[in-house]
Amino acid sequence: MQISRRQFFKISAAGLGYSSLAAVGMAPIAAQAEVRQFKLTGAREIRNICTYCSVGCGLLMYSLGTGSKNSKAEIIHIEGDPDHPVSRGALCPKGSGLLDFIHSPHRLKYPEVREAGSKEWTRISWHEAIERIARHMKADRDANIVARNADGVPVNRWLSTGVLTCSAASNETGILTQKIIRALGIVATDTQARICHAPTVAALGPSFGRGAMTNNWVDIKNADLVLVMGGNAAEAHPVGFRWAIEAMKQRGAKLVVVDPRFNRTASVADLYVPLRAGSDIVFLGGVINWLIANDRIQWEYVKAYTNARSIIGEGYGFEDGVFSGFDKEQGRYDRSSWNYELDEQGKIKTDPTLQHPRCVWNLLKAHYARYTPEVVNDLTGTPTEDFLTVCELLGETSAPNKVATVLYALGWTEHTVGTQNIRSMAIIQLLLGNIGMAGGGINALRGHANVQGITDIGLLSTNLPGYMSLPNEKNHPTFADYIAKVTPAPLRDGQLNYWSNTSRFFVSQMKWFWGDKATRDNDWGYDWLPKWDKLYDTLHLTELMQQGKVNGLIVQGFNPMGSFPDANRVVEAFSKLRYMVVIDPLATETASFWQNHGESNNVDSSKIMTEVFRLPSTCFAEEEGSTVNSGRWMQWHYKGAEPPAEAKADPEILAELFMALRDLYQQEGGSVPEPILNLSWPYNDPLSPSPVELTREMNGRALADVPDPKDPTKLLVKKGEQVPNFTVLRDDGSTLCAVWIYAGSWTEAGNMMARRDNTDTGLGNTPNWAFAWPANRRVLYNRASCDPDGKPWDPKRRIIAWNGERWGGGDVPDFKADAAPGSGMDPFIMTAEGQARLFAVDKLADGPLPEHYEPMESPLVTNPLHPNQITSPAVRIFPGDRERLGSRDNFPYVGTTYRLTEHFQFWTKQVRLNAIAQPEQFVEISEALAREKGIAQGDMVKVSSNRGFIRAKAVVTKRLKTLTVNQQTVHQIGIPLHWGWETLAKKGYLTNVLTPAVGDCNTQCPEYKAFLVNLEKIPTIAAGA
Template sequence: MKLTRKSNAAPVAGKPALGISRRQFMKHAGIATGGIAAASLMGTGMMRRVEAKEVPHDAPIEVKRTICSACAVGCGLYAEVQNGVWTGQEPAFDHPFNAGGHCAKGAALREHGHGEKRLKYPMKLVDGKWKKLSWEDAINEVGDQMLSIRKESGPDSVYFMGSAKFSNEGCYMYRKLAAMWGTNNVDHSARICHSTTVAGVANTWGYGAQTNSFNDIQNANAIFLIGANPAEAHPVAMQHILIAKERKHAKIIVVDPRFSRTAAHSDLHCAIRPGTDIPFIYGMLWHIFENGWEDKTFIKQRVFEMESIRAEVKKFPPKEVENITGVSEVDVYQAAKLMADNRPGTVIWCMGGTQHHVGNANTRAYCILQLALGNMGVSGGGTNIFRGHDNVQGATDLGLLFDNLPGYYGLTTGAWAHWTHVWDLDMAWVKNRFDQTPYLGKDPMTTPGIPCSRWHDGVLEEKSKLAQKDNIRMAFFWGQSVNTETRQRDVRDALDKMDTVVVVDPFPTMAGVMHRRKNGVYLLPAATQFETEGSVSNSGRSIQWREKVIEPLFESKTDLEIMYRLAQKLGIDEQYTKRIAKENGLLVIEDITREINRGMWTIGMTGQSPERIKLHTQNWGTFSNKTLEAAGGPAKGKPMVYLGHVGARQKRNILVPKFCITNQNT
């Protein structure tokens, strides 16, 4: 019998037809002896011939300047765009922060512009199934729900979870939206990471931020890292540390329970027991005071209450410190001597220092060490606090907080009067947006809201125990989800209990799926920061401008457009944008930057005009990798847009204020 040979060519790609179910595949794959055996079970429907598509390769390549969003170092990036598609990227070799350096996280940025896992259009959960919506319907339904809840329960029953991924302008407008809605129930991820830094450092220097710049670390003679592992978490920042080590022979001391990749570069690694940061620092101070290594002149001229610390430190002699921390007397002494003999020295910390129930006191202790050594107000000194999100410092500066208005103005009547003046609004109108009934004896307008680490308590706690009219019934999770919180059972229960959950994000997040709901969840596709423009502040509070790399993918919209559409639906758009121009129905982002500068007097954020930030971004190659000052070009002789700190460069002749170190254990 003659056999007819059939072609082995796969069919042309068409509609997928797997031929077996996922359950069958997993079952067969599990018992198969190898990948080939498993593949043979798929059938020809899974294997389809690929046909090449003609793509013009001669289209011009447009290069955009943007800033990496992986962490808060603020690395410059050249994004290559061809026919509106983000086709390539290169780290900027002429950028003063990264000088061509890049990390694995930053190398994946282009994936944001391809959209394989992106949320493509507005969706709503209906009877357990996702239904596609138009933007008009989505805004109307979400807005109607907000207005209904406001009428029944008051404005505090809507929670505004914000994001460290917003631009500075996005952070500001989101806080402003919450204010004009009439609530202080607004917050972002700094609450979960560096809020202890903000409290501890602000109680020492006056406000909580990194005192120097990444680049200034190159001028240090000693680098003390505690609870930080930049070799893995901030690889480009590690370059500045290694430059100091190679060029200045800076001594590196790493205090970490683990022998990390950063510790591998250290001159001294001290493996403390977790949670013993303060005894270790006090052990160092014991040696510093015992040997007379403290900077007596600096303390006399600039520091309050160091004698109180000296008395407390006497309770931590070497044997006691070794018993508490697990670090030998010799190593504690050596850490103190290295810092004393190699000034100026800088102290660097990150999450390992803050994520403790005594995190505030930890950060105070780090500051006290620098005060004792006189390492503040000098180049190469300071307390350098590495942030995790690209704009977590900007979000904090711009008041995306439950207890502050932009610029750390607080929530006092005077603070509100200042910002209503900036907004050119009547104070009475803004006040009337808030609930008019005091709860637990407190005025809602001047009472801190609920932090993002406890928003679920606002949903689940008894109404009578809340300083607001009713429980939280609706929440926006805008650029930040819920998987960073520890009490996941309570989070899930809260997601289930609320009337409405609104996720605004480029990607579907945990907030949209970890609940057990069948209805009342909205997913709204926000554009990434590479699909819009605006300013961003790195850990050192250097401000840079991101150019738009590509147009928003699919049906996504920018944060500012979504906020503006919501404001229109809520009937507050006129007040919300009173001093901000519109073009083609969208807000002019430069006007938002100017409004920010109009009001940010407390931290000196008043000269950062959009024109100046853009000029510096377009000429970032002219700025020194060591001093951040322009050697030539249109900004010659000027520093990169930067908010001056107490640890700023000596040549700027900063007058260091007196520092207070009382209430160390509060």
């Protein structure tokens, strides 16, 4: 449009006149003053569960289109589900930004390959991808599978290809993965659980019988004291943390935070107490000593429900930092001397008077007498006054009507003493009588949305579903050996000893693996299972890759390039692979490890001969299935949209791959084909088993009528029916069940995991929402909430009670429902003792009682408790990794890594909303250290360890304080870990180039939380230079 000068004047004058008139409130027409139209009217609403952390918040997803054939659904908005009992409509900054995850520009859309030596991705068809991968796998398996070991035991072990599985994937993906990889003979396999909460299972199992968070999210509101230590609940689990705030608001509960940093949880706490990273056992051991010395013990509980009165064998001892039975050559303990003294019937000897010098009580007392408040102050740097305040607060909850809970996460697990950190707290909570109580327990706040489920499903090197162990070649060469050795003998009279049913769970699982091919005659297909020789955890697998002993790596929803320690060595290890397969919704640093990204990944692509396949998978919004939150709630989620472009659901990808392999074995034969050919595959579409089919197998069904043993004319379950619970499982081949603890989740009554009745039956318990394993119990060990006579210790915290005939109440009793008080049966039904273990006998690799050892990289050159044994004697470290440890001479500061609430691991840097909320890599340093180094707020700094370095912005803060430890000054540097090169945020360095490759003595969970670093200011380049 052409406007003349004159016309322009006319328009301008008119406009000026109009706006002048309008400005004085004389608008000629009434303009509308409507609000923006509500954008969801008519949109389809789909329910889902958040894919990030294990709070398991409920989601409402809104999608474009009515669902008609002609519309393509697209998620346009996500917000919280107000009906969800835990989240009640809330979402954290990650959950609030889920829309941008689904629509991330970094979602993978097509199968791609990076050819050996290439610098780029090439798009390929699914057909080509599957064919080529299957060919790689078969060639490697045929060449390298070990059919029998030297003793002739069939071991079916394929170690030259490793599999990393995804703790964010649904149970259905997980169980199909388990089925396939064991049929192939994979033992070198691990999931994120290994590098996050493996020590939790290792600590809580031996203490109480099960490895899971004892209570649940909402139950935290029933606490009188919330201790957050070894974790940062507000930061990592904001929505679950609301129940701690609720306890403060409604009950006047106190919130105490003990942490190296004044963190987001501390910002709302009544008391923040600093300590040195890696000194938790000193602090907790000090608490144990204080409770004993000041008689803050729930005596009746301790005597009745723990092994305090049990007598330990004569050979047990602890001297100069080493427990009895240490084999210096092997660097391992022979644990036999840590056991109970048994009588002629094989039952534990006890001393009800607690006088016997070798009864657990006296051993405990003696062990922790060394942990005086002075020692605590000296080694942790915690002010004594603060330490004593924490002791007093905890001590108050030894009263039967006072309860403390503890919330922890990776701040305890990720140490060489990770398992023992948690054990220390387990002991404290038992002394205080806080286990089994509403508002009590030890609440392990799990990480990934389904890390609990994937752990339940046993996607760990040496596990099978339902916390059964994969057979070991030496201990379990035959089925009979396996059952005999893994089934615990009762150690006290009258106990339930629930694991005595192991054979039922195991045989039912074998029927799931092998179907009709599993018969009594072939020991239910036992020989087809792989038998392990060593634990192939992530560190071990990396070491084997380094040594060139691994040819293939299949990575499903995992980003080991970002999350394994000593990332520079991980790149070297990956570079030695022949093939790698990455299945993921997003681009990951793992898939592009061969790309040069300057200082942050300085590789020569042309020299890396690994063929890398990158397969696009769906995300949570594009699939249905179940995930298990930290409180063991199995929750069903629904599909809201189709995946982008050619992305496929994980079960479909896995099935296509397995079918391709099976075809090759059928056509060509090959090494050890039996497990592959005999694997039960009863799915309607063999190329795409449905989540419903898979989940129904996890619940289990009867393959024949199962008669009631009390009255054989009645049937407990009819042939073909879903089992109602795990008590009907049989070891005669008449039942099939993939995961015995999940029995009850999908019964003849339907999908129990999708239940949505959020009625509160008291104390915030919602038993008809979803399904909690085992048997829908919401507070584990709840029999211990009542005294031996069956009366609740605290009438206001009544979750179950004995009504004269049965146990019952708002929760499902974690006990034999008709075992009367006085029958002699004790509350911890999963242990052979029936009691909880203050003293863990032979269950752990590094000692029956927690002892403080320094981190492998310590700012101290001694351990004042035993100067001859500074670090734990039971540490396993590979020589190459030991060489890479640094000392305080060059690396004088303590580094500790952690997560930020704005981000989830390495995903959300690819989510625009989260990239906006926290855009750039930084480290946190104290004002004192900043002064010393001349570092100002926002300066670029270099943080280095003996293994590598990162550059990041400096956040100078009062929230980190200099501590005095063993007469020396200790500075700590906080290092968040979310950065990398596949990102919408600013490109960053992999934080894990800094961390050492050494793990927890029991589980090999890496020591990410305490190591040594140096800090330098990066000089700013003058303008114009």
